[in-house]
Amino acid sequence: MSNAANEEGCKLLHERRILLGTGDELRIFCVSPIRTNCYAYISKGECLVVDPGDKGKEIAEALAETRVTQVVATHGHNDHVSGVAALLKATGATFAMAKGDVAWARDHSGRPDHFGLAYGSSMPYPDRLLAEGDVVAVGDARFTVYAVPGHTPGGIVLLGSASASGYCFVGDTIFRGSYGRCDLEGGDEAAMSATLHRLASIIPGSTLLLCGHGQFTTMAAEVASTPFYD
Numbered sequence: 001m002s003n004a005a006n007e008e009g010c011k012l013l014h015e016r017r018i019l020l021g022t023g024d025e026l027r028i029f030c031v032s033p034i035r036t037n038c039y040a041y042i043s044k045g046e047c048l049v050v051d052p053g054d055k056g057k058e059i060a061e062a063l064a065e066t067r068v069t070q071v072v073a074t075h076g077h078n079d080h081v082s083g084v085a086a087l088l089k090a091t092g093a094t095f096a097m098a099k100g101d102v103a104w105a106r107d108h109s110g111r112p113d114h115f116g117l118a119y120g121s122s123m124p125y126p127d128r129l130l131a132e133g134d135v136v137a138v139g140d141a142r143f144t145v146y147a148v149p150g151h152t153p154g155g156i157v158l159l160g161s162a163s164a165s166g167y168c169f170v171g172d173t174i175f176r177g178s179y180g181r182c183d184l185e186g187g188d189e190a191a192m193s194a195t196l197h198r199l200a201s202i203i204p205g206s207t208l209l210l211c212g213h214g215q216f217t218t219m220a221a222e223v224a225s226t227p228f229y230d
Contacts, residue, residue, distance in 0.1 A: 100154020
């Protein structure tokens with residue numbers, strides 16, 4: 001595990017490496033002014049990047065020894081997608097996200113976000129539009145797409161199987177002890193409630209939830225400790 005702190009909070013705030021029991025590797029970069037978690041899942045020399053935040057070029061440099069083949073956005077907020085264009089340019093990877101967030105994300109990318117923070121790069125149109133039940137494959141790992149409206153209309157989570165079994169990229173849908181805001185444009189509290197209950201029935205309790213901000217958690221811990229799943 002390595003740490004490289006950036007005191008201004010503008011580059012890669014820190015990086016962590018986790019070697020999984022299957023031989024795959026998970027790398028986590030904390031990026032953007034609001035500390036978005038960007039994930040790189042590496043299997044058999046191939047790399048999937050989830051939510052590159054605003055630091056696509058820096059992430060590409062950090063992953064130079066791997067072959068970044070795919071970039072996936074869990075939803076269309078600027079702090080998750082403004083680095084996509086630079087990452088694609090540096091790596092030649094393809095880009096995927098759900099259709100429900102594309103128009104909004106492209107219209108708002110490059111503008112100040114809901115915190116008044118400016119992100120400089122526009123999001124390109126995806127090479128692949130993901131939908132419920134689609135599978136994203138990288139090396140020996142497989143990730144099944146589930147639609148999770150609530151935080152945004154087109155949010156998705158990626159539930160791992162095969163060599164990625166026990167891991168799920170949940171974006172800003174679930175946080176440790178909380179869930180994603182629904183008071184932003186496109187948010188829907190009723191849809192979020194339905195999403196959370198559905199995920200609790202789909203995701204095994206021991207699965208590690210890789211959140212878009214903050215610490216990891218598990219599905220079992222969230223169901224046991226928060227009222228959102230009652």
